[in-house]
Amino acid sequence: MSTHIGAAPGEIAPVVLLPGDPLRAKWIADTFLTDARCYSQVRGMFGFTGTWRGNRVSVQGSGMGQPSAAIYVNELFRDYDVETIVRVGSCGALTETVGVRDVVLASGACTDSSMNTHRFGGYDYAPVADFGLLRRAHDAASAMPDVTTHVGLVFSSDSFYSPRPELTQRMAEHRVLAVEMEASALYTLAAAHDRRALAVCTVSDHIVTGEETTSAEREQSFPAMVEIALGAALDS
Ligand SMILES: O=P(O)(O)O[C@H]1O[C@H](CO)[C@@H](O)[C@H]1O
Numbered sequence: 700m701s702t703h704i705g706a707a708p709g710e711i712a713p714v715v716l717l718p719g720d721p722l723r724a725k726w727i728a729d730t731f732l733t734d735a736r737c738y739s740q741v742r743g744m745f746g747f748t749g750t751w752r753g754n755r756v757s758v759q760g761s762g763m764g765q766p767s768a769a770i771y772v773n774e775l776f777r778d779y780d781v782e783t784i785v786r787v788g789s790c791g792a793l794t795e796t797v798g799v800r801d802v803v804l805a806s807g808a809c810t811d812s813s814m815n816t817h818r819f820g821g822y823d824y825a826p827v828a829d830f831g832l833l834r835r836a837h838d839a840a841s842a843m844p845d846v847t848t849h850v851g852l853v854f855s856s857d858s859f860y861s862p863r864p865e866l867t868q869r870m871a872e873h874r875v876l877a878v879e880m881e882a883s884a885l886y887t888l889a890a891a892h893d894r895r896a897l898a899v900c901t902v903s904d905h906i907v908t909g910e911e912t913t914s915a916e917r918e919q920s921f922p923a924m925v926e927i928a929l930g931a932a933l934d935s
């Protein structure tokens with residue numbers, strides 16, 4: 700049993716979807732999985748295991764921000780032998796070419812977090828997605844004519860309310876498509892554990908136009924990213 704998930708060995712599948720919001724984890728389990736069973740409610744950070752098209756799959760909340768997400772990712776890789784984690788998150792669009800409800804497949808993740816500064820002693824590290832997952836996610840998204848999908852960089856910020864918006868703008872000027880808060884830690888830890896990871900995010904709000912969705916929509920109305928994530932992780 701791990702410290703923060705607390706599931707018994709074998710209760711978590713080799714493939715895990717990882718939303719930040721634990722209630723989105725419950726919605727995903729209720730909506731997409733067959734025979735889903737809750738394996739953890741520790742701190743209200745729900746985890747469920749069920750099946751999708753005959754494949755075992757789990758969905759685990761990660762909380763918001765890299766320190767929280769890293770706890771769950773470390774335990775999933777280290778204590779439960781998870782092979783593949785696909786983050787299914789919300790993000791804010793940084794450029795007008797990306798719209799609200801579009802899907803962003805994060806090929807790589809920039810960050811202002813000190814987690815990698817400490818890990819690499821000040822050297823820069825480029826956290827990237829698993830290419831096989833990214834390619835299959837793109838294939839799955841291409842089969843959805845109603846979904847606009849972008850592939851590119853995200854900015855995994857430690858601050859939802861940025862103290863220096865001009866620096867986020869500089870990210871946008873360097874082809875960063877969207878801001879979220881966890882992908883960089885996920886990609887770094889997947890590399891450190893020699894496992895696979897991808898972040899599939901839906902644009903919940905727009906930093907340029909100010910358009911935004913409600914918390915209920917962010918919890919329960921982004922099905923395309925879940926279908927893309929399941930297709931990428933399990934249809935290999
Ligand atoms: O919707 P989730 O997956 O939580 O992701 C985004 O939403 C939260 C901020 O509102 C952060 O966790 C950010 O990464």
Ligand SMILES: O=c1cc[nH]c(=O)[nH]1
Binds near residue numbers: 878903
């Ligand atoms: O981290 C996030 C997530 C959604 N929207 C944002 O602006 N930031």
